[in-house]
Amino acid sequence: MWQNLIKQILVVVLVAPLLTGCWDRLEIEDRAVILAIGIDKAKPGDEKENSNATHILKQDTETxxxxxxxTVQIAIPGRIPLGTGGGGSESTAGGKPVWVLSSVGYTLEDALMNLQQQLADRLFFGHLRVIVLSEAVAKNGIENENDFFRRxxxxxxxxxxxxxxxxxADIMKATPQLERVPTLYLLATLEHARxxxxxxxxxxxxFFSASSAKGQEGILPYLDLKKESNIELAGMAYFKNDKMVGTSTALQIGHYMAMKEINPGGYSVLQEIPGExxxxxxxxxxxxxxxxxxxxxxxxxTxxxxxxxxxxxxKSNEKAFITRESLKMLEEKIQKDAEVGFEKFIQQTQKEGSDIFGFGEYVRATQPAYWNKEIKTKEAWEQKYKEMSVEVSMRVKIRRIGTKTE
Structure with missing residues (x-):
């Protein structure tokens, strides 16, 4: 009898965990799903919008x-298109698929808590896809933003x-014609560019990994919103610690990817054919x-x-002939211009002490004795990077010239 009782108790103990179910479940309709966040510096007078939901005393201006x-885009349940067959105008889709709201605060969490005071549903970040920082915020420093998203x-x-x-905020409020959900269009712009x-x-x-390394700095895509709500990839924003210190051109993205051996290639250059x-x-x-x-x-x-x-x-002139000699001269011309472009881009980042290429990590890996004796810290490498000498050697090969040639 005791054996049967023990068996029954064991069965109850083993089965009980399987009966818990979704005890902490939260219906998707009860969540405010944030798809994108835009962060700007507040304008004078915006402090009146602060609901003081997180602090009692007035904040110290030095702190x-x-x-x-x-500015956030919140998905509206039932209006997000599912699959490729969910197209149509806003009227057929039942209205706009996202709700754009804004709030102010002294920190990112403070602003989000003030936003939560305006919403009935709990904020949910599980489907966050894009974070947009204004140039003014990036130059002022994003230490607080990095801390929040890490935690x-x-x-x-x-x-x-x-x-x-x-x-x-302008990017958050943009209405691109190719996609009903603005966040998905912005996401597609970045993914397709990659x-x-x-x-x-x-x-x-x-970005977090590069910023945390002792011999490297972080980079982010640099976007420009045009008149028709189309978004241009204007270059890269490069940082020193948590502050943006400069930007590159679009072509310099190709220079960076070439030096870092990132494929496939996607950039083109316009060159004059020597002798033609x-x-x-x-x-x-x-x-x-x-x-x-x-x-x-x-x-x-380096x-x-x-x-x-x-x-x-x-080629711009159809009557111009492309010979083996002119093709070789064109390769040499591209090589020389590329070497100059690479060196100028490196010197541009050296002025700010922002090693976005990770040369410092190569020094740490291959010259550990020198690093441990002469450098040791990230701050010391920032100064050494300014003094570092660089030698660039390029080799360009034109593999195809099309079906029409001489």
Missing amino acids: NKGLIRI QPQVRRTVWMVVSKGSA EMGKLPNIFLGV KTTAMFKTMHRKSRITTTIRNGNVH IIKCQVEGDLTE
Whole structure:
């Protein structure tokens, strides 16, 4: 009898955990699903909107960096299109698929709590896809924003964080024609640029890793909103610690990807064919690169050997002949211009002490004794990076010139 009783107790103990079910479940209709967040500096007079939901006393002006304004896109249940067959106008879809709201606060969490005071549903960040920082916020420093997104367990590391040339709120309120959900259009812009070789894989997690490294700084996509709500990838914003210190051009993204051996190639350059009164378009298709660091007279010297292969996709004058000699001269011309462009881009970042290429990490890996004796810290490498000498060696190969040739 005791054996049967013990068996019954064991069965109850083993089955009980399986009967708990979703005890902490929360219906999706009871969540305010945030798809995108835009962060701007607040304007004078915006402090009147602060609901003081998180503090009692007036904030010390020396303690905080001033008010910020957040603009969020919240998904409206039942209006988000599912699949490719859910197209149509706003009237057929039952209205706009997102609700754009804004709030102010002294920190990001403060602003979100003030926003929560305006909503019946709980804020949910599990489907957050894009974070947009205005250029003013990025230059002022994003230490608070980095801290919040690192601590928030619902935020994925595959989220895109970008810097807007203008107001981040304008991008949140943009209405692109190719997609009913503005966040999905912005996400597609970044994802497709990455697939076409026009942007490196710089998710939020990648940015955090680069910013935390002793010998490297972080970069983010730099976007510009045009008149028709189309978004241009204008370059990259590069940082020093938590502050944005400069931007690159769109073509310099290609320079960065070439030095870092990131494929596929996606950028083209317009060059004049030597000896011919015509220009040709060279499109990069594949890149190879090798970076080595040595110590010369107590200073770091970096050697970059890069090989680029691509196609000749266009020439401006149809009557101009392309011979083997002119093709070789064109390759040499592209090589020289690329070497100059690479060196100028590196010097541009050296002025700000922002090593976005990770040369410092190469020094740490290959010259550990020198690093531990002469550098040791991130701050010391920022100064050493300014003094570092660079040697760039390029090799360009045109593999295809089209079906029409002489």
